[in-house]
Amino acid sequence: MSFKIQTLNKIAAVGLNQLERDVYEIASDINNPDAILVRSADMHEMQLSDNVKAVARAGAGTNNIPIPELTEKGVVVFNTPGANANAVKELVMLALLLSSRPAIEANKWANALAGKGDAIPELAEKGKSQFVGPELMGKTLGVIGLGAIGAMVANLALHFGMEVYGYDPFLSVSAALKLNKNVKIAETLDTLYAKSDYITIHVPQTNDTKGMINASSIKTMKDGVRIINIARGGLINNADIITALDSGKVAALVTDFAAEELLNHKNVICLPHLGASTPEAEDNCAVMAAKELKDFLEFGNITNSVNFPKTITDNPIPQGGTRLCISHKNIPDTISKFTTILGEAKLNIASFINQARGDVAYNIIDVDGKVTDDIIAKLAACDTVNRVRPIFAEKDEHIEATSDEN
Structure with a gap:
């Protein structure tokens, strides 16, 4: 058993070290990879080999990955939710402070005093009044999105x-349990907007959330609101927020997504996408992504996929047997086709796991005996199947088939 992994960005060594070199060949320039490890590289225009079985994003966001196209090909896309949450949380708190206290401008002004010698202390005292800003204590923070990062920000803000x-229409039970009981849940975004002196956004960019901060939503906010966006640049309509900044409706914007129209605006602080730029976060994301790929490639297990259902088995592959990992459209009667094909081949099914997520389904089928090329071809020929991948108990050559549609 051996696999080829292509890296599209620099991946932390501690992550790559999860993949044994006698099993995995890892390089940025590699032919016909089995899987891809990526951070921020744009994959939308890439021509991927049909051999690619999985893509692991060392980070939470997957906007740089063509997920619908990969799903149709049976390619599993992983991300690493929560691995960089602490790093982002800390940057959000820094952004909150910077939105209130003009420390960056104050530092630039103080540096301009260079050369004035003994007069500097007195000049600094006289000039400091131009850099007054409000405290966070006693103010109201609105947190849009209460996932791993949003919940951590909400809890920490209480200590300030x-x-x-908080507002999150998709708040899960596990996420809710992580929230401090003093975090109030807003029933609507308008309620949150109306109450908040500061607003921080922690939602993915989708068709529903793109441009959610715009002229209409800003109109419902408090005068002088301060907005933090360390999530995704497209969540804010830049033209609308500049208008609001110029009028004073919005007092400050701190964004991790620089854009031409935002740069050098007196009330905007643009950061160069620093959210997960800590060695700890990069290590955490790399380790999680590598482990996800390893578990999938070697055992067929799926954890933290953005396009396939969570599917895990602890069962060993039967001695001398085959594990069939089959992705297909979630359509009735598909599974019966698999069992019919295997039954006609006199192959006993030792275990069968089927999970679905919307229109996508995934199966892990353990079979007593080696599944031959012709049986794999028959399974792949089923009109709902995207991919059939066998994993053999012994060190036999891997065979893979995809449907003719792909």
Whole structure:
């Protein structure tokens, strides 16, 4: 058993070290890879080999990956939710402070005093009044999105003495349990907008959320609101927020997504996408992504996929047997076709796991005996199947088939 992994960005060594070199060949320039490890590289225009079985994003966002196209080909896309959450949380808190206290401009002004010698202390005292800003204590923070990062931000803001409102229509039970009981849940975004002195956004960019901060939503906010966006640049309509900044409706914007129209605006702080730029976060993401690929390639297990259902088995592959990993459209009667084909071949099914997620289904089928090329071809020929991947108990050559549609 051996696999080829292509890296599209620099991946932390501690992550790559999860993949044994006698099993995995890893390089940025590699032919016909089995899987891809990526951070921020744009994959939308890439021509991928049909051999690619999985893509692992060392980070949470997957906007740089063509997920619908890969799903149709049976390619599993992984991400690493929560691995960089602490790094982002800390940057959000820094952004909150910077949106209130003009420390960056104050530092630039103080540096301009160079050369004035003994007069500097007195000049600094006289000039400091132009850099006054409000405290966070006693103010209200609105947190849009209460996932791993949003929940951590909400909880930490309470320790700054802030009143915190959160909004998340998809709040899970596990996420809710991580929230401090003093975080108030807003029933609507308009409620959150109306109450908040500061707003921080922690949602993915989708068709529903793109441009969610715009002229209409800003109109419902408090005068002088301060907005933090360390999530995705497209969540804010830049033209609308510049208008609001110029009028004073919005007092400050701190964004991790620089754009021409935002740069050098007196009330905007643009950062160069620093959210997960800590050695700890890069290590955490790399380790999680590598482990996800390893578990999938060697055992067929799926954890933290953005396009396939979570599917895990602890069962060993039967001695001398075959594990069939089959992705297909979630359509009735598909599974019966698999069992019919295997039954006609006199192959006993030792275990069968089927999971579905919307229109996508995935199966892990353990069979007593080696599944031959012609049986794999028959399974792949089923009109709902995207991919059939066998994993053999012994060190036999891997055979893979995809449907003719792909």
